[in-house]
Amino acid sequence: MRNxxxxxxxxxxxxxxxxxxxLVGIGAGQAGFWAIIVLILFSLxxxxxxxxxxxxxxxxxxxxxxxxxxxxxTWALVLGFSAxxxxxxxxxxxxxxxxxxxxxxxFYYRFPNFAFAFLLLxxxxxxxxxxxxxxxxxxxxxxxxxxxxxVFLVVYGLLTENVSAEPSWSTxxxxxxxxxxxxxVFIGFEQMFFANIRKxxxxxxxxxxxxxxxxxxxxxxxxxxxxxxxxxxGSSTISYMTAAMHVMGQKGRLIMGMAIIxxxxxxxxxxxxxxxxxxxxxxxxxxxxxxxxxxPPLLGIIIAALMSAGVAGSDKLEVxxxxxxxxxxxxxxxxxLAAAFHLRDTKRxxxxxxxxxxxxxxxxxxxxxxxxxxxxxxTMFIVWSLAGxxxxxxxxxxxxxxxxxxxxxxxxxxxxx
Amino acid sequence: xxxIVTFLCIAFLGxxxxxxxxxxxxxxxxxxxxxxxxxxxxVIDVRAGRxxxxxxxxxxxxxxxxxxxxxxxxxxxxxxxxxxxxxx
Numbered sequence: 001m002r003n004x005x006x007x008x009x010x011x012x013x014x015x016x017x018x019x020x021x022x023l024v025g026i027g028a029g030q031a032g033f034w035a036i037i038v039l040i041l042f043s044l045x046x047x048x049x050x051x052x053x054x055x056x057x058x059x060x061x062x063x064x065x066x067x068x069x070x071x072x073x074t075w076a077l078v079l080g081f082s083a084x085x086x087x088x089x090x091x092x093x094x095x096x097x098x099x100x101x102x103x104x105x106x107f108y109y110r111f112p113n114f115a116f117a118f119l120l121l122x123x124x125x126x127x128x129x130x131x132x133x134x135x136x137x138x139x140x141x142x143x144x145x146x147x148x149x150x151v152f153l154v155v156y157g158l159l160t161e162n163v164s165a166e167p168s169w170s171t172x173x174x175x176x177x178x179x180x181x182x183x184x185v186f187i188g189f190e191q192m193f194f195a196n197i198r199k200x201x202x203x204x205x206x207x208x209x210x211x212x213x214x215x216x217x218x219x220x221x222x223x224x225x226x227x228x229x230x231x232x233x234g235s236s237t238i239s240y241m242t243a244a245m246h247v248m249g250q251k252g253r254l255i256m257g258m259a260i261i262x263x264x265x266x267x268x269x270x271x272x273x274x275x276x277x278x279x280x281x282x283x284x285x286x287x288x289x290x291x292x293x294x295x296p297p298l299l300g301i302i303i304a305a306l307m308s309a310g311v312a313g314s315d316k317l318e319v320x321x322x323x324x325x326x327x328x329x330x331x332x333x334x335x336x337l338a339a340a341f342h343l344r345d346t347k348r349x350x351x352x353x354x355x356x357x358x359x360x361x362x363x364x365x366x367x368x369x370x371x372x373x374x375x376x377x378x379t380m381f382i383v384w385s386l387a388g389x390x391x392x393x394x395x396x397x398x399x400x401x402x403x404x405x406x407x408x409x410x411x412x413x414x415x416x417x
Numbered sequence: 418x419x420x421i422v423t424f425l426c427i428a429f430l431g432x433x434x435x436x437x438x439x440x441x442x443x444x445x446x447x448x449x450x451x452x453x454x455x456x457x458x459x460v461i462d463v464r465a466g467r468x469x470x471x472x473x474x475x476x477x478x479x480x481x482x483x484x485x486x487x488x489x490x491x492x493x494x495x496x497x498x499x500x501x502x503x504x505x
Contacts, residue, residue, distance in 0.1 A: 097467045100471075313464070313466045
C-alpha cells in the first residue's frame with residue numbers, strides 16, 4: 001500500500017498540479033465534451049507508450065534505467081536538461097505564485113501572497129534534505145491531499161443537482177487550440193520508470209494509477225461543465241475555483257484551495273526531485289552526494305530570484321513555462337521512440353506504437369508552437385535554453401575531474417605538512 | 418574631481434526629485450468599496466501575468482492596462498476623474 005502511494009506521488013504530481021487543473025478547466029470550457037474524450041484518448045496513448053518502454057526495459061535491463069542511460073549522446077542530455085531544469089525553474093515560479101494568491105484569497109487575506117510563496121519554497125527545499133524515504137512519503141502526502149480534495153468535489157458534484165443554471169455542455173468551439181494543450185497534463189510520464197519501485201507488478205500499478213487519475217480529471221471536467229456555463233469556464237483564468245464555488249459554494253472554495261496548495265507542493269517538490277536526480281546522473285556517482293546537497297537550494301535560490309524580480313508579473317513567464325513544457329514533451333516522445341527503436345529486431349508492434357505515439361506528441365508540440373501568439377519570444381527562449389543547457393551539461397560532465405583535482409590538491413597539501 | 422561632482426549631483430537629484438513628485442495616495446479595500454459605483458471613479462487593473470491570472474478577485478468594471486507602459490495609455494484618460502490603480 002505504501003509503495004502504491006509513493007508511486008501515486010511520482011506519477012501524478014503533475015496531473016494534480018494547479019497547472020493541470022487550469023488546463024482541464026479551460027479545455028472543458030472551450031471544447032465541452034470533446035475535451036473529456038481527448039483527455040481519455042491521450043491517457044490511452046500514454047499507457048501504450050509506457051508499455052513500449054516497459055518492454056524495452058525487460059528486454060535489456062541495462063537501458064532506460066537511468067536518465068543518463070537514455071540515450072548516451074550529449075544532445076539528448078542537453079534536451080533533457082533544458083526541459084527539466086527550465087520546467088523546474090519557470091513552472092515552479094508560476095505554481096508557487098498561484099499557491100500564494102490562493103492562500104491569501106481563500107484562507108487568510110492578511111498573509112501576503114508572495115510571503116506565502118517564499119515560505120512554501122523554503123519548506124519544499126528543506127524537505128529535500130530529509131532521507132529519500134521520508135521525502136517520498138511527504139511528496140505522496142501532498143499529491144494524495146490534492147487528489148482527495150478533487151475526488152470529494154467530483155463525487156459531491158455528481159450526486160448534487162445543479163439548480164442555479166442550465167448547464168451548457170458544449171460551446172461549439174472545439175478546435176486544435178483548445179484540445180491539444182491537454183496533452184501537457186500527462187507530462188513527465190517517463191519519469192515513473194526512474195521511481196526505483198522494485199515490487200513485482202509495478203507496471204500494472206502504473207497503468208492503473210494513470211487510468212484512475214485520468215478518470216478523476218475527466219470527472220472534474222464533467223462536474224465543471226455541469227455547474228458552470230462552458231463559456232465562463234473557458235474564459236476564466238481560475239476555472240478550477242469558479243467551478244468549485246458553483247459546486248459547493250464557500251466550502252468548495254476552501255476544498256479547492258487545499259487542492260491547489262497541496263498540488264503546488266507536490267508539483268514543485270516533484271520537479272525539484274526530477275531535476276536534481278537528472279543532474280546527479282549527468283555528474284556521475286562520485287559527485288552525487290554533493291549534487292544532492294547543493295542542487296535543491298541552488299534551484300531554490302534561482303526560483304526565489306525569479307519571484308523577487310517580478311517575473312511572475314510578466315506575460316513572458318507563460319511563454320517560458322510553455323516553452324519548457326514543450327521541450328519536455330519532445331524529450332518524452334523521443335524517449336519512447338528510442339525504446340521502440342531498441343525493440344525493432346524483436347517486436348514490430350512496439351516499433352509501430354512507439355513511432356505513432358512520438359509522431360502524435362511531436363505534432364501536438366508543433367501545433368502549440370504555431371498557435372502561440374508569442375512565437376518569436378518562444379523561439380528565442382528555446383534557442384537560449386538549449387544553448388545554456390549545452391554549456392551546463394558540458395561543465396557538469398567535467399565536474400568529477402574538478403573534484404578529483406581538488407582531492408589530489410588537498411592530499412598533496414596534507415602530505416607536505 | 419569632475420566625476421565626484423557629477424556623481425554627487427546625480428545622487429542629490431535622485432533623492433530630491435521624489436520630493437517634488439505629486440503625492441500618490443494609497444487606498445485600502447474599505448476605502449475603495451465606498452467609492453465603487455461612483456461615475457467619477459475609474460479602477461485601472463495594472464496587474465499582469467500570473468499576478469492577474471492567479472487572482473480570483475477582479476474588480477467589476479475595472480479596466481486592464483499594461484503596468485510598465487503608462488505613457489502609452491495615460492493620455493486617453495480625462496484629468497477630472499478619480500483613478501485607482503490596482504496592483505499585486
